[in-house]
Amino acid sequence: MNHDKMMNIARKRGFLWPSFEIYSGVSGFTDYGPLGASLKNNIMQKWRKQYIAGEGFHEIEGPTVMPMEVLKASGHVDNFTDPMTKCNDCGEVFRADHIIEEAIGIDVESLPNEEMDKIVEDNNIKCPRCGGSLANIWNYNLMFKTQIGAKGDKTGYMRPETAQGIFILFKRLSRFFKNKLPFAAVQLGKSYRNEISPRQGVIRLREFTQAEAEIFLDPEDKTHPKFSKIADETLYLASQDVQLNEKETLELTAQEALDQGIVSSETLIYQLYLAKKFLNEIGINDDVLRFRQHLPGEMAHYALDCWDVECLTDKYGWVEIIGIADRGDYDLTAHSKFSNEELDIYKEFDEPKLIKKTVIKPNLKKFGPAFKGDSPKIKTFIENLSEDEVSEIKAAIEADGKFTLELDGSYEILEEHLIFEDIEEEIKGEKIVPHVIEPSFGIDRILYCTLLHSFKETEEKDYFQFAKEIAPIQVSVFPLMNKDGLGEIAVEITHDLREAGFTVDNDTSGTIGKRYARADEVGVPIAITVDFDTKEDNTVTIRDRDTEEQERVEIGALKEVIKEKLNLSL
RNA sequence: GCAGCUGUGGUAUAGUCUGGUUAUUACUUGGGCCUUCCAAGCCUACAACCCGGGUUCGAAUCCCGGCAGCUGCACCA
Structure with a gap:
């Protein structure tokens, strides 16, 4: 684990670049360079494979701009906001409700700003730092606001999460799924939060990518048909009890976690397991992962149970990369109330x-x-x-x-x-209002953790040891020397492999050793070298990134051999 | 958003205090040489003073403002 070194290489080799760099940049945004974009796509494709192909969920894609009504109903317009005030003298910015509570000891949360202004005035509350007077309170809402249409009289917001786009499609989805619970829809895409001062690189972005699944289920029946298959899987759980009483993280099987009532339902546990499986398969291992249950005060007021998957980093400590919550019927009930639509399912006894x-x-x-x-x-x-x-x-x-x-x-x-x-x-x-269990993946953070934990430092080389399934480049093809027709053969092989669907890089610059080093650095699992023997017997060498061992393979057999080595034999 | 520190080719840096030649050096990158497999060597090329304004005959250097990064405060539904 070495953030600094890893990020240097990630920048140098085209994974992550600062956005708007030629205009000196804006914090909270990031560009994915060629390899970063490719890696991200591979991670997202892997996600789709697990949740859509593997679980039978279906993907939808909604707008990123939403009319105010949607976010009013979801609570984001009113609650995704903080009352702020500023000292007129020293310029310090404060949470207005915190200042009042500190000064006169009353809880003013959710009071209108005008009333809070009045309280500040009546009680002569001053800046706690320099004693200066305080400016009028304003709401800082973390959503990006915009107008819809030319008249500009319809307020819109950039969505702060992809989940709402699924909830508001509930009627359509319910019919699509033949009105039978459980069913689930997923959405992958950009979400936006105008963070006050994002300063943790790709960990806290103002524009970021989520992959969320909303699993609608019967409140009376949160069992899962595949639970028995995963009942013996081990999970590392930091429950509320563990955190509050500073105990050791629990190491329990799924069955034990259920029996001891530590996780509230089979479906929730099954989702914890799926998240772990996903992370393991893209190269993030159990020793840097933990499941942390939200504490009672931390849990959103509507959540019945909520677990974060956290990943250990050297620079940022434990970072939340996935949240898995039982949201109950909160969202559907709220949208039903605001839209006057019946968002429920008729369940026959x-x-x-x-x-x-x-x-x-x-x-x-x-x-x-x-x-x-x-x-x-x-x-x-x-x-x-x-x-x-x-x-x-x-x-x-x-x-x-x-x-x-x-x-x-x-x-x-x-x-x-x-x-x-x-x-x-x-x-x-x-008629019942379904409950919703929601695994919510922060793709950018997961990508960061993938980079961090795939990054290996050895005596000879520092390189990304990507899981083969997500490596942005699968094969590199080199001529041993750039002469005597070796280059032409290498190009031919490159074209052939590309046509067969592999992601292939052809590199002729520098010495062969340098080319191996470059390929290793960006985690290319397989390198093929055309040498002078190739002209004699139509074979090439095929080299493994991690062992650096080589074997000779007939050009005609390359596709099959590569497929096997990449574990693509599905 | 506040305070302190910082900003020179892709990367790491010298030069800034004390204004004055064609902005230093190494690595990287591109092209070439080399009879042959793990960042070798040689030749060669590309490439930078964060942005804007001011002072001055002259600004990488001094002053002001902005932007970005780091650290601390605040914030993180």
């Missing part, structure tokens, strides 16, 4: 339920004569009673022989006006 209940009907023969012109509205009222109201009326009549109804006027309803009927009703199912 295994067996229809027979429900016994009492209903009240008006006895119309007595009703009309008694209430005359007011009959219709009393009748409507009686016909729309809830179960509780029915028993209330029944009880009143049983006790007093009458029930007084207040309905723009007072009416005495007697037993003779009503017909009580005990009925049995058959109910076939009910």
Whole structure:
């Protein structure tokens, strides 16, 4: 692990470049150079392979610009914001609610800014650093704001997470999945947060890439069909208990974690396992990973359970790279309320339920004569009673022989006006709002950790030992010397392999040793060298990046051999 | 956003205090030489004073502002 050295090479060799560099750059943004972009794509493709092909989820792609309504409903417009104030004298910036709480000890969170301004004035609260006066409070919202359309009267925001794009498609998705739980949709793409002062390179970006899956499931049934297959897998868990009481990280099987109630459901544990599997396969091993449960105060108020996957780094310590949360029905309920759409699923019972209940009907023969012109509205009222109201009326009549109804006027309803009927009703199912379990991957951070932990320093060379599946360049082809037609043969082989679908680099500059070194540095797993024997017997040498061992292979057999060496035999 | 420090080819640097030749050196990169497999050697080429303004006959050098990086504070739903 060596951040500085690794980043030097990553910059030199075209993985990560600072954005807008010729205009002196803007922090919180990064460019992926040719190899970085390719590595990132490979990681994302690998993700798709695991979640879409492997789990049967489906990918959607929504806009990155969202109208205000969506983010109002999700809570981002109001809550993704901090009240800020600034000292007029020394210029220091503070969280306004923190200052007030410190000064007079009352919790003012969620008060409007005007009221907080008034509190500051009334209590003569000053800058805690220099005693200067404080400016009016403003909201710092971490979302990028924009206008939609020429008139500019429709406010839009760059999405702060990809998840919302899935929630708002719920009705369509639900139908697509034949209205059967569980089902899951994923989205990969850019999200935006206008961080105040991002200073951790690719770890905290203002524009970043997420890969999120939203798994919609029955709140009553969070079991997972494949759980038994992973029940014996080991997980390293820093539960709330471990953190609060400074205990050793737990080493438990999935089954044990479930039995001991440390992780709340099979599906959540299964997702923890999938995340670990993914990271292991792209070259991030268990010894630099841990699962950390959110502490009660840390958990978003709607989350039922939430685990971060954290990766150890030398420069930034433990870095959150994946969050896996049980969001309950929070998002669907919120969007349902704001949009007036029914965002639920009709769930049929295994067996229809027979429900016994009492209903009240008006006895119309007595009703009309008694209430005359007011009959219709009393009748409507009686016909729309809830179960509780029915028993209330029944009880009143049983006790007093009458029930007084207040309905723009007072009416005495007697037993003779009503017909009580005990009925049995058959109910076939009910509407439920699904719960959502969400694995949320920060692709940029994962890419950083991949670079960091793939980077190997040995006596001879420093290089990226990428997992073969994600190496940005799969094969390098060299002529031993750039003469006597060796170069031409190398070019021919390069073209052939490219046509076969491999990512191939052809390098003729410098000495052969230098070319191996360059290829190793960017983690090319396989190097092919055309030498003078090639002209005699049509064979080339094929060299392994990690062992540096070479073997001779017929040119005709190259594709098969490479495929096998890259473990692409699927 | 605040304070301190810093900013010279792709990378690492000399020069800045005390203004004055064609901006130093090494590595890297491109082309070439070399009878032959792990950054060798030789020749050669490309390539920089963070940006803007000011002072001055003259600014990499002094002054002001901006941007970026590092450290600390604040922030991190």
